[in-house]
Amino acid sequence: MVPHLITALTGPINELEQRVLESMPAIERWFRLEWMEHTPPFYSSVDLRNAGFKLAPVDTNLFPGGFNNLTPEMLPLAVQAAMAAIEKICPEAKNLLLVPEAKNRGSFYLSNLATLVRIFSMAGLNVRLGSLDESIKEPTTVALPDGSALTLEPLVRQRSRLMLKDFDPCTILLNDDLSSGIPDLLTHLHEQYLLPPLHAGWAQRRKSQHFRAYEEVSKKFAKLLGMDPWLIYPHSVAVDGLDFNTGAGLDALQAQVDATLTRTRRKYKEYGINEKPFVVVKPDAGTHGLGVMTIRDAKDLEALAIKAREKLAKLQGVPALSQVLVQEGVATHERIHEAVAEPVVYMMDRYVVGGFYRVHADRAEDENLNAPGSSFVPLAFAHSSHLPAPGEKPGASAPNRFYMYGVIGRLAMLAASYELETTDPDAEDYA
Amino acid sequence: MVPHLITALTGPINELEQRVLESMPAIERWFRLEWMEHTPPFYSSVDLRNAGFKLAPVDTNLFPGGFNNLTPEMLPLAVQAAMAAIEKICPEAKNLLLVPEAKNRGSFYLSNLATLVRIFSMAGLNVRLGSLDESIKEPTTVALPDGSALTLEPLVRQRSRLMLKDFDPCTILLNDDLSSGIPDLLTHLHEQYLLPPLHAGWAQRRKSQHFRAYEEVSKKFAKLLGMDPWLIYPHSVAVDGLDFNTGAGLDALQAQVDATLTRTRRKYKEYGINEKPFVVVKPDAGTHGLGVMTIRDAKDLEALAIKAREKLAKLQGVPALSQVLVQEGVATHERIHEAVAEPVVYMMDRYVVGGFYRVHADRAEDENLNAPGSSFVPLAFAHSSHLPAPGEKPGASAPNRFYMYGVIGRLAMLAASYELETTDPDAEDYA
Incomplete structure (x- = not known):
């Protein structure tokens, strides 16, 4: 269970959301069993992107x-x-x-x-x-x-x-x-x-490690709900050995960008989604002063390399960027006062404790919103007046749209838990 | 910590409340240590009475x-x-x-x-x-x-x-x-x-057992805060061997009522409280169809006996009432729209999950409000606009008056935990 908050999403409830809402007791029990085996991070926040047909975490912060x-x-x-x-x-x-x-x-x-x-x-x-x-x-x-x-x-x-x-x-x-x-x-x-x-x-920490763990978690969860894990997982792959100055590794990066675009295009076709796929490229550790770059076309990569070279040249004392994450882009279809918005879910221990929208008026729906100029819109609790018949009859009450965000946020948190177990330098002590 | 709710109490903060608010981290840690030794009831609700100079639980419900x-x-x-x-x-x-x-x-x-x-x-x-x-x-x-x-x-x-x-x-x-x-x-x-x-x-279950446990809890807590336990404990004593029909035991009841009134009068004098003490008499188990009777004067007892006889005569299938609890009365000084109100605190596991006011327009401040005709006023969350400077500097922010209610509610819950340990028929199995 998560706080009953009002979201900016006003469209009809989609199949994924319907399935998540109907499966609430099974989902909560599944989490309970997972937390018997795994220790949740002390606190975390997860940035989500809701593309309507797909909802995925794009950043899991362990020092929120x-x-x-x-x-x-x-x-x-x-x-x-x-x-x-x-x-x-x-x-x-x-x-x-x-x-x-x-x-x-x-x-x-x-x-x-x-x-x-x-x-x-x-x-x-x-x-x-x-x-x-x-x-x-x-x-x-x-x-x-x-x-x-x-x-x-x-x-x-x-x-x-x-x-x-x-x-x-x-x-x-x-x-x-x-x-x-x-x-x-x-x-x-x-x-x-x-x-x-x-x-x-x-x-x-490495983002690629996190998303590897998240892929595992999303497959388990998708099996529980009998659905395609792609609906909650953004395809992610690391590219190593990069040097933007010498151009080393750029071919490999190009190949991964192409492969991810092709993969996504195929999925869009399968689901009849009439949108243009894109990928994001981000440093595999932290922000590296470089942030997240959106690539809509294979040719954008050249511009990215130039931009990266320029940015990295300006930075002092930052180690060379040799590893990036190539990730399937997930657009955010939520808007607050016409500005592009993405939900951020806050968790402490195993519990969702709240959330808000990150809003950026000057960014597009396929761009990173965690950038200077962003603002925050708190989510309000939904009141019972919005819930004609709370909970009892499926379909009789307005859905808690935020519930699904709390579920996906917790999946990312669970992935962080898997990730930290894998990367624990003292892990052999307990084996 | 308890939900930050708005209470009907508008008077100046008194010494007890001040001490409770200042000692918040110590109080929360004390509860944490107590719960390491004792198991909280699964769920509970506690009726409180706030007399301004004194705040005490008067009923702890384990099937809320x-x-x-x-x-x-x-x-x-x-x-x-x-x-x-x-x-x-x-x-x-x-x-x-x-x-x-x-x-x-x-x-x-x-x-x-x-x-x-x-x-x-x-x-x-x-x-x-x-x-x-x-x-x-x-x-x-x-x-x-x-x-x-x-x-x-x-x-x-x-x-x-x-x-x-x-x-x-x-x-x-x-x-x-x-x-x-x-x-x-x-x-x-x-x-x-x-x-x-x-x-x-x-x-x-017996109320006298509960208030015996609550006396122990309130002494421990009062020691932690360096205060008089009377400020949170209503003096309570059981009288057994009663028979309202034959009049057996009424002398003993009279003696306990007198002793409790005298004791309370002494305490009022000590604290300079210019009010008339009263006691309540209630069945030691459940309500017994008899409810709670207020005695303001020793001579009221005769009327009570007559009333009890009449009421009990009408009841079918209720076992004879032989044991009552004589309890120091705690007036409620809270009002909602001029009606007398008492706060009720809800708990699940060790946590305060909410509360509301029980309001009764036709009852006096020294009478039981849990009676036909009562209504319920939900407590709203206090907003930050009411909290000019949340929490950081003592005295700089409006206090959370509900916090104290959550503390006293939890003390009563802890007493129920002690009580259930004492009365557990299987207790020797674990000894």
Whole structure:
């Protein structure tokens, strides 16, 4: 079950959604059984794209920001989920050390931190913020737009423990995705719970690994519902050995782009979809300062290579980009006030705790919306007045369109769980 | 943490509330540690009375009805809590058999059942209703006011399992408080989970046992917060050996009423409370068709005895009333549209999932509101516009008044957990 939220989707209910809604008890039980075998990530957010005929995750964030975009009604859900998570990991926990992104002092990000502090305080923890920013040498107060303030404190490493002055936490919650590598301060913390684990950061994580796991999950789920996994899986393949400067590997990239376009075209034909397939190319780890590029035609690739060369030349201290993910593009057919929108689903422990729309007025439906200029529209809870006959007779009540988003979000979260098991450097210890 | 709801309380924040709000992380951690040792009741509702200077539970219901009075925004919280509860009790669960009150076909009660069906379906269970009513000999459809319908099916006992035709549940959820005894159908179900256990029903449960456990819980909690437990505990004592017909035991009852009034008067003096103490007398098990009687003066007792005799004479098949609970009265100072109101807190597993006000226009602030003529006012979620600076600086934001209700509700639930451990007939098996 997920919060009953109103979505921007107003079209008729399609076959996939119908099947998901009808199978709710079976789906929830299936998740329950999966979570008996696998540990959910501590928290996550998943960007979805709903093309009408197809709904798929395109990005699974294991260090989610943006908690400030959840509505106040959603916070109790997040707190309840946080309580369940803490109870399992460390029920005696008293202190939580929250480690934010080192350099981000944007007011949205600070509001995200304030919301996380609030959630974990309400779940019964003393929460303080320890900064990876080396310029923080003493407790530093930063103001928030709403008039409140947060205090960033310098991290103190004492042998195998990470702490603040007079604050020894049993659990450390990381909100930095480690795109710029793993700081020494965070390594070898064997006495404390470090959540999420270091190998969930972009220093080690690969999108191709995630989507490989998601392919497995989507096949299992599709079998449960008796449907084609393609309806929820965007075909994804990694291309390695790239060098945009020398042009090495571009032939292989071209071949994968062509193969993915052909594959997608075939599927569109099978389903009678009258749209033009496209692919997206993105760095396999993090954003790499390069973001997501849309390729509508094989010839676009040349322009992409030039653009990538230019962008990468400008970047300082970023390791060379040698591996990308080629992914079947999924257009988003949702609109809010005519701007292109994509739903983002937030989860904590195994629970969906809320969601919102990422909206970008200047982007097309086949482009990445997670870019400067995007804004956020909170999803409201659906009221019973919109639900003439709640739940009892199939078809008698307005469907909870957000339910399906919560299901696909959780499939991506489950894939992250599979992924982290596969990539766990300490995995052999438990084998 | 509890849902952030708006309460009818508008007066200045008092010392007790201030202390509870300031101690939130410590309180939540304390509950977490208690739940490591004790199992929460599967579901419960607690009636509270807020006298301004004192806040106490007056009734802890282990077979709660009234889930239909929760707002749609609260349902995801209930579902999430139900998922957590099922995960712990029987994660493989597929089918849930809900056993409603045998004779209640009131539309409010049916709506309560429909809400429970909805909650547990969304939590991933196939839910069907098995009726204790012997007149139900085949699946019977009953209509709900909103146009939907429920199907009541005859229970089938097969050796040690309770089931419906073609429906074998691993878990049975009871929503009948067993006031009229334990049906044979429900005994010796050793292969299935019966929730709550039979000894939670009024056939065996005693209010005095509950308030003894609550006294212990309130002392522990008061120690944590460094406060007087009287601020949250209504003095309660059982009087046995009563016979309203012969007048036996009335002297002992009189003595306890006097002692409780004297005790309360002393406490009022200590706290400078300029109000007239009163006591309530109620049957120690269930309602006994007699309900709750308010005694403002020692001489009221005679009138009570006459009234009790009259009422009991009219009742058929109710066992003689020999034991009552004498309890310090707690007035409710809350008003909704000038009618006297008391908050009711709903819990599932260890979580507060919502609440509402029970309102009675024809009753006084020192009378029982759970009586014909009462109505229910759902509590709305408080919005951030009411919270100028959420949470960060103590005192900077409007307090969540409902938080305290959720804390006291959970203390009563914890007491029910202690109580059920003490009264468990199978307890020696685990010793």
